[in-house]
Amino acid sequence: MSESMTQRVGWTREQMAQRVAQDIENGSYVNLGIGIPELVAKFVPEGRTLIYHTENGLLGMGPSPEEGEGDPELINAGKKQVSAIPGAAYFHHADSFSMIRGGHLDLCVLGALQVAQNGDLANWSTGEEGAIPAVGGAMDLVAGVKKIYVITQHTTKTGEPKLVESCTYPLTGLGVVTRVYTDLAVIDVTPDGFRLVELTPGADFAYVQERTGAQLLPLSH
Amino acid sequence: MIDKQISSPAEAVRDVFDGATVMVGGFGEAGSPIELIHALIDQGSKDLTIVSNNTGSGEVGLAALLKAGRVRKFICSFPRTANSTVFPELYRAGKCELELVPQGTLAERIRAGGAGIPAFYTPSAVGTPLAEGKESREFDGREYVMEHGLKADFAFVKGRSADTYGNVVYNKTARNFGPIMAMAAKVSIVQVESVVEPGGIDPESVVSPGIFVSRVVEVAEPAHESELIAAGVSYP
Numbered sequence: 001m002s003e004s005m006t007q008r009v010g011w012t013r014e015q016m017a018q019r020v021a022q023d024i025e026n027g028s029y030v031n032l033g034i035g036i037p038e039l040v041a042k043f044v045p046e047g048r049t050l051i052y053h054t055e056n057g058l059l060g061m062g063p064s065p066e067e068g069e070g071d072p073e074l075i076n077a078g079k080k081q082v083s084a085i086p087g088a089a090y091f092h093h094a095d096s097f098s099m100i101r102g103g104h105l106d107l108c109v110l111g112a113l114q115v116a117q118n119g120d121l122a123n124w125s126t127g128e129e130g131a132i133p134a135v136g137g138a139m140d141l142v143a144g145v146k147k148i149y150v151i152t153q154h155t156t157k158t159g160e161p162k163l164v165e166s167c168t169y170p171l172t173g174l175g176v177v178t179r180v181y182t183d184l185a186v187i188d189v190t191p192d193g194f195r196l197v198e199l200t201p202g203a204d205f206a207y208v209q210e211r212t213g214a215q216l217l218p219l220s221h
Numbered sequence: 222m223i224d225k226q227i228s229s230p231a232e233a234v235r236d237v238f239d240g241a242t243v244m245v246g247g248f249g250e251a252g253s254p255i256e257l258i259h260a261l262i263d264q265g266s267k268d269l270t271i272v273s274n275n276t277g278s279g280e281v282g283l284a285a286l287l288k289a290g291r292v293r294k295f296i297c298s299f300p301r302t303a304n305s306t307v308f309p310e311l312y313r314a315g316k317c318e319l320e321l322v323p324q325g326t327l328a329e330r331i332r333a334g335g336a337g338i339p340a341f342y343t344p345s346a347v348g349t350p351l352a353e354g355k356e357s358r359e360f361d362g363r364e365y366v367m368e369h370g371l372k373a374d375f376a377f378v379k380g381r382s383a384d385t386y387g388n389v390v391y392n393k394t395a396r397n398f399g400p401i402m403a404m405a406a407k408v409s410i411v412q413v414e415s416v417v418e419p420g421g422i423d424p425e426s427v428v429s430p431g432i433f434v435s436r437v438v439e440v441a442e443p444a445h446e447s448e449l450i451a452a453g454v455s456y457p
Contacts, residue, residue, distance in 0.1 A: 055324065056248040057394045072250055072445040073395035079249035079302065090393055092400040092428070093248075093274075094332035097325030101345065120348075132309045133321050134301040135351065140325030143344040174348035 009202035010183040016151055018043040019198075020109060020181050023149070028106040029053055029099075031141060034078040036151050037109040053105055055137040057096050060088025077137065100137070101144035108145040110138065112152045112180075114167040117193040117214040119177040121150065122169035135172075142173035154182035154211050161213030163187065163194060184208050193217060225387045225437050226416050230260035233410045233438040237266045237375055240293075244331065244376040244402040245273040245283060249302060250446035252395035254379040254412050255282045257438075259456050261377070262286055268293045272331070272373060274324065274398060276300040276308035279450035284308065285457070292317055296371070298324035304450060323351060326368050328401060333370035335404025335433070340369045376406030379443065380413040380429070384420070387434030388427040389413065396428065403433040412440045 011019065017039035024030060024040075026048040032038050041063070044050055052061040054076045061076060062083035070081035084090075099105055114122040121142055124135045142148050155161055163180060179197070180187045185208045186198040195217040196205065209216045227233040234257055237243065243261070247253030262285055269292050276295055277283030284307040286292060295317055300308050311317040322330065323345045333341055342365035346352045356367040378399040381392040389411050391399055403409040411429070416439045449456075 054394070056251070057397050071393060072447055073252065074393040075249060075251050079251075084393070090391070090396055092396050093324070093328035093398050094401045097328050101325055101329075101343065130313060132301050132312060133319070134299045135321060135323050136299040137324035139323040139349060139351065140345040143347065144325075171349045 009207070010154075010200040012183070014039060014043075016181050016183060019186065020149060020151055021045065023179075024048070024050060024107060029059070029104065031055065031100070031105055031108040031145060033108070033110040035111050037111060038078070040109055040151070053096075053099060054082070055096050055100065055141070057091050057093060058082075058084060058088060059091070059099070060085045062088070097137070097140050100140050103144055103146060105145045107147045107149060108141045109149045109151055110141065112150045112162060113169050115150055115152075115163050115177050115180055115189070116167045117163070117165055117189070119175040119189040120167050121148070121172045121177050122167040123172050125170045127170050138172050142176040147178045148176050150177050150180045152180065152182055154184040154208070161211055164213035184211065187216070190217070195220065224385045225431070225434060226385050227436045227438045230256045230412065230438055230440065231263060233257065233412075233436050234260045234264050234375075234377075236408070237261055237264060239266055240268045241266060241374040242270040242272065242372070244373040244398070244406055245271055246376070246378040246397065246399040246402050248274050248394065248397040250278070251393070252379050252391070252397050252399055253282050253446055254377045255444050255446065255449070256440045257377040257410060257412050258282050258286055262289050262291070262457060267291045270294040270296065272296045272371060272402075274298050274327065275302050276305060278302050278304040278446055280307065280455035281449040282446050282456075285455070287311055287317065290316075294318040294320065296320040296322060296327070298322055298327050321351065328398065330368055330371040331398065331401045331405045334372040335401060338370050340367050342367055371405060373402070373406040374408065376402040376409040378403050378409060378411045380411050382415045382417060382422065383411055383413045383434070383437040384417050384422050384431070385437070386419050387411070387431030387437055388422050389429035389434055389437070390422060390426055391428055400429045400433075403429045408435045409433060410436045410438065412438050412443065414441055414443065415439060
């Protein structure tokens with residue numbers, strides 16, 4: 001076993017997704033963002049049924065089809081081919097975003113570039129010169145869905161904190177994030193700021209605080 | 222007698238004019254009316270404003286229309302897709318204007334346009350760069366931004382089947398923007414795999430009632446963007 005493996009701190013992407021899945025109540029209507037959030041569906045505990053919404057017009061999204069079984073007209077928001085479960089429904093975009101904006105969805109799990117201690121989220125643009133701006137449905141989801149969970153690496157590839165005092169990237173929404181799941185910890189956004197909920201294996205409070213760009217409140221017992 | 226069936230995509234898009242606003246259905250390749258878009262490329266209209274969620278992939282469909290230099294302005298939510306290089310190049314070169322709209326706001330602006338609602342308030346984008354310069358107002362202690370309804374001269378939509386009165390049913394997630402775009406355009410053109418006689422579609426199943434649809438045209442075996450790209454097709 002290599003040195004880096006024995007010293008690994010925290011969770012893998014799959015473990016992060018698995019941890020999020022534990023917190024989703026039976027019967028929830030859920031929208032999963034593109035990327036790590038999509039993994040959450042694989043880890044829903046037995047005995048719980050969730051209904052997945054995809055903003056391009058499907059409630060009751062099922063897993064990817066078998067090779068060769070897919071339909072280019074049955075896709076998810078990431079434009080990948082999916083399936084529809086028995087009991088699924090199709091609808092047009094205005095209805096789909098009425099579900100979102102109208103507060104009918106229980107939970108949305110999204111990725112992030114930055115989360116601020118007041119719950120502000122930046123996840124659509126780094127504001128980089130020459131980049132093509134693209135927002136999709138993120139601003140509607142955070143404005144309308146009852147609970148917003150963020151699943152993200154704790155820091156960027158270059159080690160910069162993604163949990164910060166205030167976002168420097170263009171915002172997606174103001175004060176919208178409820179809870180953050182990272183490779184190092186589970187952290188709630190509270191009126192007092194970031195509060196630690198759970199540490200991952202090998203990470204202690206000081207280790208996580210050092211990698212967080214805002215004050216972290218300790219576990220409350 | 223009402224008969225909205227038109228004989229070919231070319232005939233269906235014949236009167237699109239320079240400077241027209243055209244709504245184009247589709248989310249990625251699902252619901253993209255490729256045959257109508259290709260007919261528009263052949264027809265030659267330019268200085269178009271296109272309203273569509275994405276800007277196309279490869280060099281077929283919307284990307285081909287862009288590549289042909291026909292689009293002055295694009296109104297969309299997500300102009301970045303895998304295999305999408307045409308729009309980014311035009312945008313960076315300053316050859317195509319972009320109005321970026323959150324997806325739900327785009328959908329509601331189109332719905333409002335078709336429903337006779339000139340403007341509305343939405344919580345989406347409040348506090349973000351996409352709300353800058355827009356009127357806002359507080360309702361019940363929460364801030365909302367005002368957005369305008371969106372109308373078009375033409376809508377290009379892909380359905381599964383229609384009757385000659387213009388009643389349309391769709392296929393799975395290819396429905397997406399089709400029904401609301403059909404409402405919001407002066408002339409709505411729907412391509413379908415089959416056109417049937419009135420009575421051939423159960424009224425309970427109709428998604429777009431015929432009043433919203435001006436023309437239907439049969440394209441029995443519509444192409445899919447990904448298949449054309451995989452086959453190396455570049456239109457024209």
